[in-house]
Amino acid sequence: xxxxxxxxxxxxxxxxxxxxxxxxxxxxxxxxxxxxxxxxxxxxxxxxxxxxxxxxxxxxxxxxxxxxxxxxxxxxxxxxxxxxxxxxxxxxxxxxxxxxxxxxxxxxxxxxxxxxxxxxxxxxxxxxxxxxxxxxxxxxxxxxxxxxxxxxxxxxxxxxxxxxxxxxxxxxxxxxxxxxxxxxxxxxxxxxxxxxxxxxxxxxxxxxxxxxxxxxxxxxxxxxxxxxxxxxxxxxxxxxxxxxxxxxxxxxxxxxxxxxxxxxxxxxxxxxxxxxxxxxxxxxxxxxxxxxxxxxxxxxxxxxxxxxxxxxxxxxxxxxxxxxxxxxxxxxxxxxxxxxxxxxxxx
Ligand SMILES: NC(=O)c1ccc[n+]([C@@H]2O[C@H](COP(=O)([O-])OP(=O)(O)OC[C@H]3O[C@@H](n4cnc5c(N)ncnc54)[C@H](O)[C@@H]3O)[C@@H](O)[C@H]2O)c1
Numbered sequence: 001x002x003x004x005x006x007x008x009x010x011x012x013x014x015x016x017x018x019x020x021x022x023x024x025x026x027x028x029x030x031x032x033x034x035x036x037x038x039x040x041x042x043x044x045x046x047x048x049x050x051x052x053x054x055x056x057x058x059x060x061x062x063x064x065x066x067x068x069x070x071x072x073x074x075x076x077x078x079x080x081x082x083x084x085x086x087x088x089x090x091x092x093x094x095x096x097x098x099x100x101x102x103x104x105x106x107x108x109x110x111x112x113x114x115x116x117x118x119x120x121x122x123x124x125x126x127x128x129x130x131x132x133x134x135x136x137x138x139x140x141x142x143x144x145x146x147x148x149x150x151x152x153x154x155x156x157x158x159x160x161x162x163x164x165x166x167x168x169x170x171x172x173x174x175x176x177x178x179x180x181x182x183x184x185x186x187x188x189x190x191x192x193x194x195x196x197x198x199x200x201x202x203x204x205x206x207x208x209x210x211x212x213x214x215x216x217x218x219x220x221x222x223x224x225x226x227x228x229x230x231x232x233x234x235x236x237x238x239x240x241x242x243x244x245x246x247x248x249x250x251x252x253x254x255x256x257x258x259x260x261x262x263x264x265x266x267x268x269x270x271x272x273x274x275x276x277x278x279x280x281x282x283x284x285x286x287x288x289x290x291x292x293x294x295x296x297x298x299x300x301x302x303x304x305x306x307x308x309x310x311x312x313x314x315x316x317x318x319x320x321x322x323x324x325x326x327x328x329x330x331x332x333x334x335x336x337x338x339x340x341x342x343x344x345x346x347x
Contacts, residue, residue: 003026003028003029004027004028004029004068004307004310005029005031005064005066006022006028006029006030006066006067006068006069006070006307007031007033007034007060007064007068007069007070008022008030008033008034008070008072009034009035009057009060009070009073010034010072010073010074011033011034011040011041011044011072012035013163014072014095015035015070015072017072017288017295017299017300017303018070018072018093018303019044019048019050020295021299021303021304021307023048024295024300025303025307027307027308027311028307030048030050031052031065032050032052032054032060032063032064032066033045033050033052033053033054034054034055034056034057034060035053035055036055037055038055041053041054041055057081058084061084061088061090066088066090067090067091067310068090068091068093068307068310069081069085069090069091069093070093070094070095070303070306071092071093071094071095072095073095074166074169074170075095075097075166075169075170075174075175076100078095078098078099078104078108079107079108082094082108082112083107083108083111085117086108086112086114086115087111087115089115089116089117091117091118091119091309092112092117092119092120093120093122093303094108094119094120094121094122094323096121096122096123096178096179096323097121097174097175097178097323097326097327098320098323098324098327099323100327100330101331102324102327102331104327105323105327106324109320109321109323109324112320118309118310119319119320119323120306120309120316120317120318121182121319121322121326122306123179123183123186123302123318123322124179124287124298124299124301124302125179125182125298126182126183126186126317127298127301127302127305128260128286128287129298130247130258130259130260130286131183131247131258131260133256134187134256134258135187137254137256138187138249141253142253142254143251143252143253143254143255143256144251144252144253145223145251145252146188146249146250147224147225147250147251147252148225148226148228148248149184149188149225149226149227149228149247149248149249149250150227150230150246150247150248151184151228151229151230151246152229152230152231152244152245152246153176153177153179153180153183153229153230153231153244153245154172154176154214154230154232154233154235154243154244154245155176155232155233155235155242155244156235156236156237156239156276156277157203157233157234157235157237158237158242158276158277159175159233159242160211160234161204161207161209167204167209167211167233168209168211171212171233172211172212172213172214172215172231172232172233173197173199173212173231173330173333173334174330175233176231176233177229177231177330177333178326180230180231181219181329181330182318182322182326184219184229185322185329188223188225190221190223190225191222191347192219192222192325192329193222193344194219194342194343194344195217195218195219195220195329195333195342195343196217196218196220196336196341196342197215197216197217197218197333197334197337198215198217198337199212199214199215199334199337200212200214200216201213212233213233213234214233214234215230215231215232215333215337216228216229216230217229217329219329220342236276237275237277238274238275238276239276239277239280240273240276240280240281241261241280241282241283242277242278242280242284243261243284243287244261244262245258245259245261246258246259246261246262261284261286262282263282263285264282266282266283266285267281267282268280268281269281284297285297286298287299288300302318328345328346329345332344332345
């Protein structure tokens with residue numbers, strides 16, 4: 001069986017998750033990495049025995065025979081790299097959010113189409129067992145017509161203050177809302193037509209990180225249904241989980257409540273758990289838990305899906321078109337928050 005020759009661009013926190021997933025998948029072979037931080041690129045290549053490392057995507061594409069690339073650079077730095085890879089005929093798995101403007105998303109979609117490459121966006125919650133269970137139940141008709149979704153995806157303040165050096169160039173809507181909006185649209189299977197959003201700020205700005213604290217976004221769908229999406233970056237450090245992920249889905253025949261982070265599959269109290277992440281009382285059991293030194297969970301599943309789509313010539317479950325809609329919703333939410341009024345979503 002031919003192995004898919006992959007490279008990862010951006011080998012920070014999440015690029016390393018991509019590298020780990022590729023190292024575990026029998027059909028993937030990581031042949032190169034690229035990062036503008038030369039020391040990080042070299043150290044990562046040495047540590048993981050990856051044959052080649054670069055600081056320029058152009059140089060990497062010129063020197064390597066690649067089938068596929070993961071783009072795991074910061075939120076605002078995906079577009080140019082995705083387009084370069086597509087033009088070189090390389091399939092792309094792009095981290096979320098796909099891009100920060102409609103024009104960038106359109107340029108990425110065109111580049112992929114013109115060069116006949118697959119473009120997937122890494123909304124891995126479609127592989128999250130509770131979210132998938134809800135999707136399946138809706139598809140099987142158990143809930144009847146879905147009328148309402150409440151969807152919360154928030155982080156403790158650790159993420160903007162300690163995890164992301166570029167938090168002030170992103171925000172909770174781009175970083176978390178992108179996932180939540182994709183999940184809601186995937187579950188609802190109707191077109192969002194109107195967005196109303198409230199943005200709150202003050203806590204992070206007072207701490208020197210110039211970005212909003214949280215967003216509450218209401219989506220009206222073509223089928224008459226409504227969704228409320230809540231994304232905060234200021235949950236207390238002492239929270240029992242780094243992520244707070246919850247959803248309620250109400251249909252004409254049934255209801256589902258999801259609680260992927262507070263389900264307490266593991267509940268732990270030690271001298272350090274009051275400090276919160278990484279010593280949480282409710283350790284992550286869905287996103288990226290480790291079992292016998294192997295990473296399992298939804299974070300690797302979406303990356304495996306990409307490898308298998310490239311290997312088998314299959315269209316991935318998430319697309320550039322989903323990415324374009326997602327960015328339109330994020331931009332409409334920002335406009336709504338600024339205007340203090342609902343904003344129609346352009347088709
Ligand atoms: N799917 C998820 O749940 C999830 C989780 C975390 C992060 N992410 C996404 O992954 C992406 C990366 O996030 P992160 O937390 O790993 O950030 P990070 O800051 O830890 O890593 C980003 C890396 O990209 C490198 N970089 C920046 N510009 C570059 C360029 N032009 N070319 C090559 N390398 C470049 C940086 O030097 C850095 O090493 C973001 O889009 C983020 O939203 C997704």
